[in-house]
Amino acid sequence: xxxxxxxxxxxxxxxxxxxxxxxxxxxxxxxxxxxxxxxxxxxxxxxxxxxxxxxxxxxxxxxxxxxxxxxxxxxxxxxxxxxxxxxxxxxxxxxxxxxxxxxxxxxxxxxxxxxxxxxxxxxxxxxxxxxxxxxxxxxxxxxxxxxxxxxxxxxxxxxxxxxxxxxxxxxxxxxxxxxxxxxxxxxxxxxxxxxxxxxxxxxxxxxxxxxxxxxxx
Numbered sequence: 001x002x003x004x005x006x007x008x009x010x011x012x013x014x015x016x017x018x019x020x021x022x023x024x025x026x027x028x029x030x031x032x033x034x035x036x037x038x039x040x041x042x043x044x045x046x047x048x049x050x051x052x053x054x055x056x057x058x059x060x061x062x063x064x065x066x067x068x069x070x071x072x073x074x075x076x077x078x079x080x081x082x083x084x085x086x087x088x089x090x091x092x093x094x095x096x097x098x099x100x101x102x103x104x105x106x107x108x109x110x111x112x113x114x115x116x117x118x119x120x121x122x123x124x125x126x127x128x129x130x131x132x133x134x135x136x137x138x139x140x141x142x143x144x145x146x147x148x149x150x151x152x153x154x155x156x157x158x159x160x161x162x163x164x165x166x167x168x169x170x171x172x173x174x175x176x177x178x179x180x181x182x183x184x185x186x187x188x189x190x191x192x193x194x195x196x197x198x199x200x201x202x203x204x205x206x207x208x209x210x211x212x213x214x215x216x217x
Contacts, residue, residue, distance in 0.1 A: 023123065024092075027041075029127050043183075082103060086113065
């Protein structure tokens, strides 16, 4: 296993990635608010940085405070939000960066557009961070679902705006049955299997057993 290298500068990380034959890619985490996308992305960020890889973590909430602060949550604004995020991903891939992108991205068409914009620059892996709406509402640390239920927020995904679940994601995570660390380990194992990481001296991580989702009632 590669020893942690948290103090490498950008040039060192790029040199290490080249020596490992690692090619930049995007891990696109999609799911409801509260599904665990950001928590998983943070775990992935720490694990990949410890391997000395060059990466950037993009978070939907952060982009909406800056690059996309002029956008609302109508279907048109949501589509533009994802288009901008995808364009940023492409620029980062061209600079040799792995990208961990955490966005609700509720509509299948906008996720397809993101893939189309990103794939000319590098690989795109869609990860469905799946959790039941009831569980996401229980985790509602920001109080957003409560406000949406009270009508204080409109166009809120899962309440008065739909979430179109991916039908064929590259990886499907059931986060109501495991911790963010376990979900991140599943993503790392997947990436090792497709050659995104786990090369140049690091053996692939065994894939954890897939949790069985509960039967809908």
